[in-house]
Amino acid sequence: MTYHIKHLPVGALPEDRVGSWSVTRDGVASRSVSGGGIATWPVADAERWRRAAVPTVLAPAVGGWVLAVLVATAYVLLFGLSSISAAWHSGPGDGTDWRGYPGLILLTALPFWYRYVPVAAVPAAVFVAGEAALALARPADVDRPAGAGWLVVLAACAVAATGSCLRLRARRRQRSLALATAGARRFPLPKGTPETDGHRGHQQVWTGLALCLVAAAVLADGLFRGPAASGVAYDAVGQQGVTLVLLVAGTTVYGRGLLAHRAARRLHEEPQPALIVGVRAGADGRHWVCPDARTRSAAPLIAYLPRKNDTRARTRLLGSGSAYGVGNGHHDVDPRHEPFEAVLYGTLAEGDEVVLAYACVEYHRDQDMGRMYETVTAAPLRPDRRHGLGPWEPADGAARQRRRLQEERERAERYREAQRRAEESRRNPPRGSSSRGDGGGSGNRYNAGGCGSGCGSSCGSGCGGD
Known part of the structure; x- marks a missing residue:
C-alpha cells in the first residue's frame, strides 16, 4: 500500500531548508528564515495573492454564463422579435448577408472565448461593439426590439472586454506576488518530471x-x-x-x-521558482494548493487535476526504516482529510502549468516500516473557485500507524483464511461431485441389490430359484 507523507523529508527538497517552524495557538504556522534555500508561503502573502484575483462575478465560469445569457437575449431580440434589423438575410431575393457575418461569429464566440481564451475575447468584443454602434447610428434600419438587442450586445461586449482585461491583469499580479515570495532562486525540475x-x-x-x-x-x-x-x-x-x-x-x-x-x-x-506548499485532495479528484500543510485556518487557493499519465511515482528513494520512524513527523496521512507538504515548481496563476514533488511511503505486508519515495506530478492550474473542503485536524502519526498495522494484520488474516478454505476445498471435494464422476457406479449398486432377492434374469445362471 502507498500513502502520502505529511511532512517532506530533507531529501525531497532541492536543497536543505534553512529556518524553523512554529505554530501559534490559533493554528497559524510561521517560519523564521536565516538565509537561502527554498521558500515557504506565509499565510499573509497567500491572502494577498487571493485578493489579487478578479471578483467572483467576472470569474471564468460565472462570467461565461453571464455572457451566454446576454448573447442569447440579443439573439432573441435581433433575430426573433425584430422585423427590420439586419440579420442573415438582407431581403427577399437579395441572397445572404455576408457583411455582418463575421460580427455574428465573434458575438457567439464571446462566452466561450471569455472562459477559455480571454486574450482573444478582448479584440473580439471591441470589433462586435463597433458593429453594434454603427447599427445604432442608422435609426432607419433599427426598430425598437432591434435597438434593445444592439444595446444588449454592447453590454455583453463591455462585460467581456472589462472582465478579460481584469483577468489578464490579475494573472500578472498573482505571478508577481508568488515570485516575490519565492525569491530570486531558481531550481531545475526534479528528475522524473513528465x-x-x-x-x-x-x-x-x-x-x-x-x-x-x-x-x-x-x-x-x-x-x-x-x-x-x-x-x-x-x-x-x-x-x-x-x-x-x-x-x-x-x-x-x-x-x-x-x-x-x-x-x-x-x-x-x-529553471523555475519553487515554494513549499500544502496540497489537499477533494472528493471529485481535484487537488487544492494551500499556503502550507500546517495552518488549519488557511483556505485552499487554486486547484489542479492530477492525471495518471502526468504522474511519475517512485522517481527516487528518499529513506527507509528508522529514517522516518514514529515521532519524527514523517507519518502518512489521508489527503482527503488533511493537506500534505509538496514542493511546487513554476509560476502560480490560472492557466499556468506547475510541477509538484511530494513524498509517498510504500508499505509491504507485515512490515512496521516501509520505503519512502518521491512522486512528481505535472498539471495545469485551473480557475476553479469553489472547493467544498471543510476544516481539518492533524492526525496522530503514532495512532495512525498502529491503526494501519492493525488493518494490515486483519487483511493478512483474511487472506490466510481464504487460502486455507481453498486448500481444504481442493483436498475434500463435495460427495455429489465424486458420485457424478463415478462413471455409472450408482447403477452397479442397484444391480447388486436386485440380485440378492433371487431375480434370476439379471445375474444369469448365478441364482436360479434355490
Missing part, C-alpha cells in the same frame, strides 16, 4: 484546426455558389449556420490547446 511539453495541448490544437478546416470548406461552398437560373442570388444561410458552430467550437478548442502547450513550454524551458 515531459508534458511534448504532448500538452497537441490533441486540442489539431482538433481545433480540423474543425476550422471543415468550416472553411462548408463556407466556401456557400460563398462561391452562383445564382439560380431565375437570377436570384444563392441563399447560403444553411452553410452559414453550420460554419458558425464549427468555427466557434474550433477556435475555442484550438486556443485552449495552444495556451496549454505554451504554458508547458515555459515550464520546461528554464
